[in-house]
Amino acid sequence: MTNNYSHCLTDTQLEDYAFGRVSPEAVADVEEHLLVCSDCQDRLQAEEEYIAAFRVAARTAQRPVQWYKPLAAAACLVMAVGLWLPFSSTKVDSVDLRAERGGVLAPAATAVAGHKLELRVDLAGLESRNTARLQIVNATGAPLAETRLDGTSVAPMWTLNRKLGAGTYWVRAYDSGGKQLREFKLDVE
Amino acid sequence: MPEASEWSVVETPEQPVDETESSNSEQNGKLGADEAAAAGSPPARSWTPLVEQIRAGNSEAMTELYRTFSRGIRYYLCRQLGSQDLEDKLHDTFLIVVQAIQRDELRDPEKLMGFVRTVVRRQVAAYIDDAVHTRRDFTDLEVGGRVPDIRGNPEQRAMVDEKAEIMTKVLGGISRRDREILTRFYLYEQTQEQICEEMALTETQFRLLKSRAKARFGEMGKRKLERGRILLRKV
Structure with missing residues (x-):
């Protein structure tokens, strides 16, 4: 008797599955195991939550800081002139x-x-x-x-x-x- | 066995629901043995007795089937379709599996997992197809379609935001280069091989960085949870 019920998935396998990088042939192994193994289901869910949290945090970190907005109101004219010059170059x-x-x-x-x-x-x-x-x-x-x-x-x-x-x-x-x-x-x- | 050999890119066409669609489980059974042992894997199991009892109409066998597969089917359906009408979909899927077994559509009982997977995947495809058609039908009436919201409900989104807040602190505590490495992997979805080649890293260095960041994330999450519990006790 052969089935993949007896071996839990490695971290790399779970990661690859979360990213959709598993080949069509191998994905059957992974998904069949996930049907019956609650440990791997929990680990996959944790991995996906981790990836989702990373993406939100990384995108937020790449946005410009907005703490200067109150000051920008007073410096608006200067900034407009300062921005216009480079773009006209x-x-x-x-x-x-x-x-x-x-x-x-x-x-x-x-x-x-x-x-x-x-x-x-x-x-x-x-x-x-x-x-x-x-x-x-x-x-x-x-x-x-x-x-x-x-x-x-x-x-x-x-x-x-x-x-x-x-x-x-x-x-x-x-x-x-x-x-x-x-x-x-x-x-x- | 090196992990690189675990995944071979082979295209396989869709098969009808029978045992040929199940995986090459003998190959996969040899992989990740050390980690599997460490993880406390469930023991190997023969499905034949269960399948025979289901064919005979044994209700306890059906209960056992449900107990074994319901969580996994629910998890798969939720990942693919969202949480809307989840219990109904689970019930429908389970019914299809049982009826198919009783109609002798499962020729090899030991391929039960592959069989269940195939049924679940087809159900998902059918639900998506139905949602697309329903949305099309209602477009003119400007009524919202039944396409599931895979972003999750407000509670789930709040949890993601909370975890993202922790992750921001984790990212703030590592070097710009390490941040770039992780961003390439998790945000831009570059492969480990590409990142290691372009950033002059060994595989070990890359894995170490990932696991340290995860460990730090886990620690900070636990601390936050503990602080929450302490506050609740004080109240």
Whole structure:
């Protein structure tokens, strides 16, 4: 007699199931076990609650702090002038998005809010991977802009058509099949 | 056995309700043995006697079937459809399972778990299909559809908010790099392999970070609960 009733799920299996990363063949094992094992049901529920709490907390942490709002009323005119000037600028900033080298993590690239940006993207090491497009997303993962690549350059230049406000962004390189190959962090201040 | 070999990406088509749809349980039975033993897994069980009693119409056997599977079915239905009309859906599903067993649709009793899973999944699909059609039918009348609110009821949302408050404190207490690692995993759903490659981490370092954050979350949650209990006692 063979069935999966006798072995509880590992933490990794529960995590993969919570994220929907289990293969169609293996998911049957997991779900059959969850039908009968209350311990694993409790553990899965705890895992999902943990993930949900993390996401709420992480998204909240990425929102701008609003404690300055009362002061902003008095400084509104100054802020309006201060904001208008950068957005009226036609200055183009070059930003290097570098991948890590020799195991040393490359720091996040930085840029100035409201400036036109020309991104130089480091695709060295991906020559055989057919990098097909670049995409920039904001801190919540919402895509903002995208560009196709011809796959000939290991350091393509991408001039963004839109100006970015302050915040954290991710520039991602994908192959023609849609698989993400590399990611760069961009802090706009 | 290395965990990476546990999951093979294999596409399998949907099968009719029979024993062929059940899992490759022999393979899975070998995996996670150490953790399973440590977790105090339920003992292995033969389903044949139970199934035969159900076929014979034994009401105690049906009670046993309900006792064994009701929590798991309820849990699955709630995850997929929300808590609305949960008990009715559970009852309907259980009835379908029993009737199918009594009609000899379960050829191999030892595949009972796979059989129940298949019935539950089909019920979920049917409920979703029904909800979509009902919503479509009512669109013109601007009446709210019966699509379940999977965000949960207000009480559940309040619990999530409370846990998020604890998590905010946990995140505030770790380095920016560690925060980024966890955010990549839990918010952006990047895989462990990708994160380790891009952030120059070993698998052990990654797991340690995750488990430390979880442990800290658990500790702070318990402390908060204890403070709540102390306040209640004072009142």
